[in-house]
Amino acid sequence: xxxxxxxYILIFLGVAFxxxxxVFPLAVIINNAxxxxxxxxxxxxxxxxxxxxxxxxxxxxxxxxxxxTLFGLVAAxxxxxxxxKGDKFMTTVIDIPFSISPVIAxxxxxxxxxxxxxxQPVVQALGTKIVFAVPGIILATVFVTLPFxxxxxxPVLNARGVDEEEAASxxxxxGLTIFSxxxxxxxxWAFLYGIILCTARAMGEFGAVSVISGNLRGKTVxxxxxxxxxxxxxxxxxxxxxxxILVILALILLVLKIIIEARWFKKKG
Amino acid sequence: MYxxxxxxxxxxxxxxxxxxxxxxxxxxxxxxxxxxxGSGKTTILRMLAGLETPDSGDIYIDGKRVNDVPPAxxxxxxxxxxxxxFRYMSVFNNIAFGMxxxxxxxxxxxxxxxxxxxxxxxxxxxxxxxSQLSGGQRQRVAFARAIAPEPRVLLLDEPFAAIDAKVRKExxxxxxxxxxxxxxxxVFVTHDQDEAVEIADNILIINQGRVEQEGTAFNVxxxxxxxxxxxFIGNHSLIQHYGDIKGFHEQHTYHAALVRPEFVDIFEADExxxxxxTAESGIVKNVLFRGSNFEILIDVKGNEVxxxxxxxxxxxxxxxxxxxxIKRLYLLNDNTVKSVKNExxxxxxxxxx
Numbered sequence: 001x002x003x004x005x006x007x008y009i010l011i012f013l014g015v016a017f018x019x020x021x022x023v024f025p026l027a028v029i030i031n032n033a034x035x036x037x038x039x040x041x042x043x044x045x046x047x048x049x050x051x052x053x054x055x056x057x058x059x060x061x062x063x064x065x066x067x068x069t070l071f072g073l074v075a076a077x078x079x080x081x082x083x084x085k086g087d088k089f090m091t092t093v094i095d096i097p098f099s100i101s102p103v104i105a106x107x108x109x110x111x112x113x114x115x116x117x118x119x120q121p122v123v124q125a126l127g128t129k130i131v132f133a134v135p136g137i138i139l140a141t142v143f144v145t146l147p148f149x150x151x152x153x154x155p156v157l158n159a160r161g162v163d164e165e166e167a168a169s170x171x172x173x174x175g176l177t178i179f180s181x182x183x184x185x186x187x188x189w190a191f192l193y194g195i196i197l198c199t200a201r202a203m204g205e206f207g208a209v210s211v212i213s214g215n216l217r218g219k220t221v222x223x224x225x226x227x228x229x230x231x232x233x234x235x236x237x238x239x240x241x242x243x244x245i246l247v248i249l250a251l252i253l254l255v256l257k258i259i260i261e262a263r264w265f266k267k268k269g
Numbered sequence: 270m271y272x273x274x275x276x277x278x279x280x281x282x283x284x285x286x287x288x289x290x291x292x293x294x295x296x297x298x299x300x301x302x303x304x305x306x307g308s309g310k311t312t313i314l315r316m317l318a319g320l321e322t323p324d325s326g327d328i329y330i331d332g333k334r335v336n337d338v339p340p341a342x343x344x345x346x347x348x349x350x351x352x353x354x355f356r357y358m359s360v361f362n363n364i365a366f367g368m369x370x371x372x373x374x375x376x377x378x379x380x381x382x383x384x385x386x387x388x389x390x391x392x393x394x395x396x397x398x399x400s401q402l403s404g405g406q407r408q409r410v411a412f413a414r415a416i417a418p419e420p421r422v423l424l425l426d427e428p429f430a431a432i433d434a435k436v437r438k439e440x441x442x443x444x445x446x447x448x449x450x451x452x453x454x455x456v457f458v459t460h461d462q463d464e465a466v467e468i469a470d471n472i473l474i475i476n477q478g479r480v481e482q483e484g485t486a487f488n489v490x491x492x493x494x495x496x497x498x499x500x501f502i503g504n505h506s507l508i509q510h511y512g513d514i515k516g517f518h519e520q521h522t523y524h525a526a527l528v529r530p531e532f533v534d535i536f537e538a539d540e541x542x543x544x545x546x547t548a549e550s551g552i553v554k555n556v557l558f559r560g561s562n563f564e565i566l567i568d569v570k571g572n573e574v575x576x577x578x579x580x581x582x583x584x585x586x587x588x589x590x591x592x593x594x595i596k597r598l599y600l601l602n603d604n605t606v607k608s609v610k611n612e613x614x615x616x617x618x619x620x621x622x
Contacts, residue, residue, distance in 0.1 A: 163349050163351055164356070168355070170320070173366070
């Protein structure tokens with residue numbers, strides 16, 4: 001391509017935007033985290049509240065990802081492969097977590113399962129607690145990340161058509177064989193990509209979790225919540241130190257995402 | 270009768286894909302479902318395979334009603350329009366798939382696939398993937414995969430649609446010979462009449478969800494039963510006032526007529542001809558070179574008539590006056606066709622066609 005003034009201006013704008021919006025903030029996080037040297041940093045990370053928050057984050061993320069992966073596959077399969085009344089409606093319903101504010105989602109759960117909530121008798125009968133407890137945090141995380149796997153797999157299934165599956169079923173292949181031999185190899189990369197997106201979103205979830213958690217430190221506080229608490233307590237170094245954990249996890253996911261994207265597009269081309 | 274459709278109806282919403290479809294096909298026959306796109310021919314094929322369920326009516330294969338038999342148990346091989354080869358499997362595994370899922374013995378699979386690879390002239394391509402094959406090779410793999418489990422019936426949906434013109438001609442003949450050699454009852458869908466005429470023993474003309482006419486290619490061509498068939502098969506020109514043409518009279522209810530180029534003789538103005546009194550004169554409006562002959566468009570009393578002219582004679586010029594003899598017309602009314610000969614030929618009892 002010929003490089004003229006427009007080219008330079010556009011590239012400059014793009015680079016400037018990335019530096020101001022992404023590189024600077026990242027530098028600020030690292031700078032603030034290490035402002036007091038290495039010791040306060042490691043102390044902040046080895047604090048038992050931090051460890052417990054990390055454990056809870058991993059737990060909530062893990063459960064949400066496993067659940068949404070299974071749900072996403074089943075939903076994508078049934079919405080693209082079968083014609084039934086209400087399939088369009090269901091496709092829209094799956095998108096609700098994308099369009100609704102996470103805070104409202106948290107509020108809905110708090111009101112539904114809370115003391116005056118409709119489902120409180122059920123929660124009580126089961127002898128468990130949801131609001132201001134770990135199950136509530138997991139529930140909120142699952143809700144917020146519900147669409148990711150389904151929504152990345154569905155376009156691939158739609159674009160691919162049903163010919164190969166029909167051919168296989170005409171030859172007498174069962175549903176499981178068709179899925180594992182014909183369908184899955186095709187959606188593999190989209191599927192992994194959906195899982196990565198889902199994981200990244202689950203780890204960073206703040207709004208919905210914040211409403212339902214009750215901020216019981218060491219019990220119902222995830223990493224993003226802990227960062228907010230520390231920051232509000234003017235423990236800036238600790239807040240930024242904990243932030244670096246999320247940054248590192250995000251970078252790992254980003255690298256995985258790049259690898260998967262590269263393989264996915266190579267397959268396509 | 271090996272395959273039978275009895276009063277099959279099928280709607281997709283308000284679209285009538287099949288309306289009272291009835292036909293019967295012999296064992297070992299090779300039939301074509303021929304019709305314009307959207308006429309419902311693929312739906313017929315898919316209902317026979319069990320990929321669609323008719324709203325009402327019965328389908329029989331080998332004397333047994335198969336409406337409630339699942340697709341995999343009908344003994345059908347299907348070649349999809351897009352071939353639908355399994356893109357993550359090698360050629361060998363594609364062909365072996367049907368036998369593998371039916372737990373055929375390993376040695377037998379090896380033998381059968383090797384045999385088919387030889388038959389399909391695919392030797393050396395066993396380990397390639399579909400994306401590494403040419404269109405013709407893919408079609409042969411799809412064909413091999415369909416017949417590998419030795420189905421009773423082979424169905425092909427637009428088998429040549431995705432292949433370039435030159436390879437298509439070779440493949441047609443190859444497919445016809447191979448199917449006859451295997452002796453398998455086959456039905457294919459096409460919108461290309463040349464393809465249907467060249468390959469099929471038996472042609473079913475499909476229009477708006479109905480079977481308009483069934484028969485050998487020659488019969489369908491020679492004796493079209495409906496105006497649709499007369500216009501769909503073969504080349505033709507439409508004549509509104511056929512009563513004006515010498516040798517024909519306007520007949521009640523038949524409002525227009527068709528003439529095929531083969532039914533028209535043209536002569537240069539100074540040429541001596543036998544039926545000079547019934548020949549009309551016309552003006553050359555267009556000359557189109559078609560490779561093996563010229564297609565000439567002639568204006569006869571306001572009607573434009575297509576005719577053929579051999580390449581080894583004087584080339585006709587635009588605006589030139591010629592003599593034209595129309596030997597036969599198909600008269601059309603709303604739902605029937607009547608074939609009439611030029612009266613001067615009937616009187617002389619001379620055989621022209």
